[in-house]
Amino acid sequence: MLRRPLLRQEGEEKAPARLVDQLADENLAVDVLVNNAGLMEVGDFAKIGLDEHERLVQLNVAVLTSLTRRLLPAMIERGHGRILNLASTSSFQPVPSMALYAASKAFVLSLSEALSEELWGTGVTVTALCPGITKTDMYDRAQGEHPVARKLPGLLLSEVQDVAREGYEACVAGRAVVVPGLPNRLLASAVQLYPRWLVRGVGGLVGRRSTK
Helix, strand or coil: CCCCCCCCCCCHHHHHHHHHHHHHHCCCCCCEEEECCCCCCCCCHHHCCHHHHHHHHHHHHHHHHHHHHHHHHHHHHHCCEEEEEECCHHHHCCCCCCHHHHHHHHHHHHHHHHHHHHCCCCCEEEEEECCCCECCHHHHHHHHHCHHHHCCCHHHCECHHHHHHHHHHHHHHCCCEECCCHHHHHHHHHHHHCCHHHHHHHHHHHHHHHCC
């Protein structure tokens, strides 16, 4: 068991290397990696601070990539392993007022799908979990801080336990992508059927109205 906490120690950018070093010191092998840490900023892109943008990219993209790259080779060598990456239904579409968050989750989905194919036959699988709006601390904070978040449709709101269960089952089964909840699956499928200009335009219209 790890003896020292690492979260946010010396900044997120150094956490992956420190974590892997500590695992080696403890002689611990990682069979299942869950990349769950993330940030979300809601509001106009140009009004959100640059530091906040950079921190989001660092945690949602760079840390996830670094941890995956550092721990994956040993899984391949052992011939077994599971990686579960937290993406989002926003991975499938641009989301005005959450532009960078959605873009970071699109990265997670694309990377996960690519790796799931690269790793075919190795005994290691990568799963992208793409939940919709979920009752988490992140969602509660966004509601308290941003009017846009308070206007998000409650129809797509999911319980944490349901999302975790579906993610766990998909990860164990080695599925490449899982979207928990029927409404979210329908939404994710629908946006892929329509031309991007239409999806983008509808998203922009909804985003502009929600900020008024």
